[in-house]
Amino acid sequence: MDIAEICKLLGLPTWVAESYRKRGIGKLYPPQEAALKSGVTEGRSLVLAAPTASGKTLVAELLMLHVALVRGGRSVYLVPLRALAGEKFQSFRELFSPHGLKVGISTGDFDRADPHLASYDVLILTNERADSIMRQRPGWFFRGLELVVVDEVHLLGDPYRGPTLEILLSALRRERPGLQLLALSATVGNPEEIAGWLGAEAVVSDFRPVPLRKGIFWEGRLCFPGEPPRELEEGGRHEPLVALALDSVREGGQVLVFVSTRRSAQAAARKLSRHVGGLLTERESRELSRLAAEIQGEVEGKTSLSVELTKCLPSGVAFHHAGLPAGHRRLVEEAFRKRLLKVLCTTTTLAAGVNLPARRVVVRDVRRYDPLHGSSYIPTLEYHQMAGRAGRPGLDPYGEAILIAKNEEEVGELLSRYVLAPPEEIRSQLAQEGALLFHLLGVIAARYVRALRDIPAFFSLTLFARQFDPGELAEALRRGLRYLEVEGFVGVEGERVFPTDFGMLTARLYIHPLTAVILRDGLREARRREDRLPIAFFHLIAATPDMEHVRMSSRDLPELEAFAEEAEGTWFVETPSFGERGFRRFLAEVKTAQVLVNWIEEKTEEELYIDFGVGPGDLHRIVETADWLLYSAVRIAELFHLRLPELSRLRRRVRYGVREELLPLVELKGIGRVRARILYEAGYRDPFALSKADPGEIAKLPHFGTKLAESLVQEARDHVSAYYGPG
Ligand SMILES: Nc1ncnc2c1ncn2[C@@H]1O[C@H](COP(=O)(O)OP(=O)(O)OP(=O)(O)O)[C@@H](O)[C@H]1O
Ligand SMILES: [Mg+2]
Known part of the structure; x- marks a missing residue:
């Protein structure tokens, strides 16, 4: 069916079809048509289970337009990941905003539920953010709300994050039984059951607009079920991954490689870069070298991790994982989209929902280590998600997803477990x-x-x-x-059952009850102490289940054990001794606390990477979580009348990563920890000193330009006159 026709049927204005035509979309795919004719325009709920790349987002977009323009209501679009939220935000904004529709996004700030969020026609939220808003039951949330889209609904079966989505959907259904839901997924084995639970229809399809072949590579040969095996030219000369990459790049394709650890993503990229570079055009090499130089020239956040990235970039190869700073991850994605990069090695950060021009996906590792089960096979569902990144409409004429077998037995195992297997049924994880x-x-x-x-x-x-x-x-x-x-x-x-003030506060802060108990009891202990070191506060938050720990290897153990012994008596909570249960976890808490201490002592990101193995991306997350938990600690201390004035100061120091004396400077615009230190050492120790400074002098300092110097002095003057009055 033509897009103009369906728009007419839905009562949408003509610009809608025009905008899609400009994006190269002229006709609906069969599952899209089936979905849009299933009764969704009358407000009925739907589970749309259709393969990767079958255009499920378009169904959501047209329905959201219908809600906004015909029904005069609002939509909420739920996604599992912040990165995906960002991608959807950009694409919805391009589509909706020129025509006066408002698109909003909110993914952080757990205890704030701003009424202004109700002013968006389309509001993008992560599941956690939506759950935290629902807990506060603000009146505005349901005002005009007609539709909730649940993207990647198979997340329900995720042991860590599934329960939140399950509770969120249960609460939505309880509060507004008639609220329309549109749940999307490529990989749910039991769509009818999920639809039954949500009171929805199910549209199930196996249509994929771009053919995706799934196969196995073994002994130099590429085997797709039902086809004769193909001998790869390079098969004998190179190891499998290199042979597979070269084969595809030679044919003009791009390759996405999934591996199980960050270290192997980097190692694979390093190895591949030695082979791929020769296949680039001169222009591509030049552009890529320019990108590498851009990273090299940055003031903050550059570490040897990023330097490693700059080494493989010019050969058309890169790696991508959560340890990289967000800016560099975006740069890599961009370069792959522009087809400058030919091969991208990644952990699961790019596994679901994203549209990238990968003609070939190689899932190199199907086993992964997890602390609970040791090394085990990844779920079939995850394999299908990764495979589905290959062959996206408008980007490639076909897609291939390839597994690498190590021996003959494994060929059969990979075939039955992944290539020929449907995704698992979704099972509730709520009982955890x-x-x-x-x-x-x-x-x-x-x-x-x-x-x-x-x-x-x-x-x-x-x-x-x-x-x-x-x-x-x-x-x-x-x-x-x-x-x-x-x-x-x-x-x-x-x-009768009711929340206490403590219960209310904990629920609002969106921290786990165990976290709240650990903080409350630890802060009480802190109050009793004469000596309270920053590391003890950091350990306290690291001891809660809401803090992610820094990775620890056995090489770290002797030093951490020695430190823990020496620091005995420092901590605000009871800690296990050597040989006792939980000792290893305790050491991980200590290591995390050490990272935070070094951060506020102004160790550089490079030093933190070398000394503790935390990449800037990890550091950013840890700092963000620490900020939230220290804020929670401040609020809990207030509630229980525990006077601990250093807590708020520590929180500000963590936020900026500075010693106490830089706090007055980092709050100025454009001033991070690096520039603040330079100003301080040059004698400009606070806004007052800056307000009397000569911008020309400041412009001469390293990492300062005329523009920044001028705006800085102006801001400092405004700051001072706001305090002391003009003159
Ligand atoms: N009818 C259409 N004609 C041409 N291209 C389309 C059509 N519908 C969607 N597309 C394009 O197909 C691509 C994939 O769509 P989308 O991201 O919605 O897939 P999906 O079904 O959500 O897949 P996944 O399960 O992997 O998230 C997008 O780039 C989209 O613009
Ligand atoms: Mg999708």
């Missing part, structure tokens, strides 16, 4: 004790339940209740409630 406790408090704090009997009633709306024995859930809920009552998060009087 930690997740249940977190959400039970959320549900009580949001006042979804006010009486004891409401608790099983609320949880009967979950997918878990549909799939598993309710007795198991009921018992876990009873245990959870007892814990929440004993620790003072909730009160129970007769049949």
Whole structure:
């Protein structure tokens, strides 16, 4: 069906079809048509289960336009990852904004729920952000809300992040039973069951606009089921990954390689760069060298990790993982989109939802180490997601996804486990004790339940209740409630159940109840101490389940053990001794705390990378989480009247990564930790000193230009006159 026709059918203005035509979209794909004719325009909910690259987003876009322009309502678009939120934001804005529709995004700031978010026709939220907003039940959230799109709905089955989405959807359905949901996924084995749970129709399709062949590489040969194997020219001479990459790049394709660790992403990129460079045109080499030089010239955030990136970039090869700073990750994605980069080696950071021009995807590692199970096979669903990055419409004429077998037995294993296997059925993960406790408090704090009997009633709306024995859930809920009552998060009087101030605060801060208990008890202990070191505060937050730990290797152990022994008595919480349970975890907490201490002592990012193995991307996340947990600590200290004035100062220092004396400077625009230190050493120690400075002198300092110097002095003057009055 023609796009203009469907727009007419939906009552959409003519610019809609025009905009799509400009994007090269003229006709709807069959599952798109089926979805749009399934009753969604009358407000019925839908689960759309269709292969990767089948254009599920377009269905959501047209429906959101219908909601905004015909029904006069608002839509919320939920995504699992911040990176994906950013990509959708950009693309929706290009499409909607020129025509007066407002697109918004909100992914951070857990305890704020701004009413201005209600002014967007389309609001993009991560699942966690939406859940935290729902907990506060702000009146504006549902005002005019007609549609919630749930992208990558198979996330429901993720052991870590699934429960949040499950609770969010249960709460939405409870609050607004008629609210329209549009759930999208390429990889759900049981779409009908999910649709049944959501009160939705299901449209299931196996249509893929660009053919995707899935095969296996073994002994120099490429085998796709049902086709004769093809001998690769390079097969005998090079190792498999190199042979596969060269084969595709020679034919004008680009290659995306998935590996299981960051280290192997870097190693693979290094190796591939020795072979691919010769295939670039002169212009491509020049452009890539320019990008590398751009990274080399940066003031902050450059480490040997990025230097390593600049070494392979000019050969048309790069790596991509969460350790890289966000700016460099974006630069790499951009260069791959522009087809300058030929091969990109990545961990799972690019596995789901993204559109990249990869003709060939190589999933090199199908085993991954995880601390719970050791080394194990990745889920089939994940394989299909990665494979589906190959062959995207408008970017490549076909796609290939290739696994590498190590021996003959593995060929059969890979075929049956991945190539020929459908994705797993989605199973609720809500029974995990930690997740249940977190959400039970959320549900009580949001006042979804006010009486004891409401608790099983609320949880009967979950997918878990549909799939598993309710007795198991009921018992876990009873245990959870007892814990929440004993620790003072909730009160129970007769049949009535209600959140305490502590419970409300914890739910709003969006921290785990265990985190709140650790902070409360640790801060009480801190208050009793005469000596309170920053590292003890950092260890306290690192001891909570909400803090991600720095990676630790066995090489770190002796030094950490020695440090932990020496520092005994420093900590605000009880810690295990050598040989006791939890000792290794304790050392990881200590290492994380050490990183934060070094950060506020102004160690450079390079030093932190070399000494602790934390890349700038990791550092950024750790700092962000530490900021949130220190803020939580400040609020909890207030609630329990624990006077700890250094907490707020520590929080500001963590935010900027500076010693105390630089705090007055870093809050000025354009001044980060590096420039603040330069100013300080040059004698400009606060805004007052700067306000009397000669911009010409400041412009001479390293990393300062005339423009920055002038705006800086002006800002300092405004700052000072705001305090002391003009003159
Ligand atoms: N009818 C169409 N004709 C041509 N191109 C289309 C059409 N519909 C969508 N596309 C393009 O196809 C590409 C893939 O679409 P989209 O990202 O929505 O896939 P998806 O179904 O969400 O896949 P995934 O499951 O991998 O997220 C986009 O670049 C989109 O612009
Ligand atoms: Mg998608």
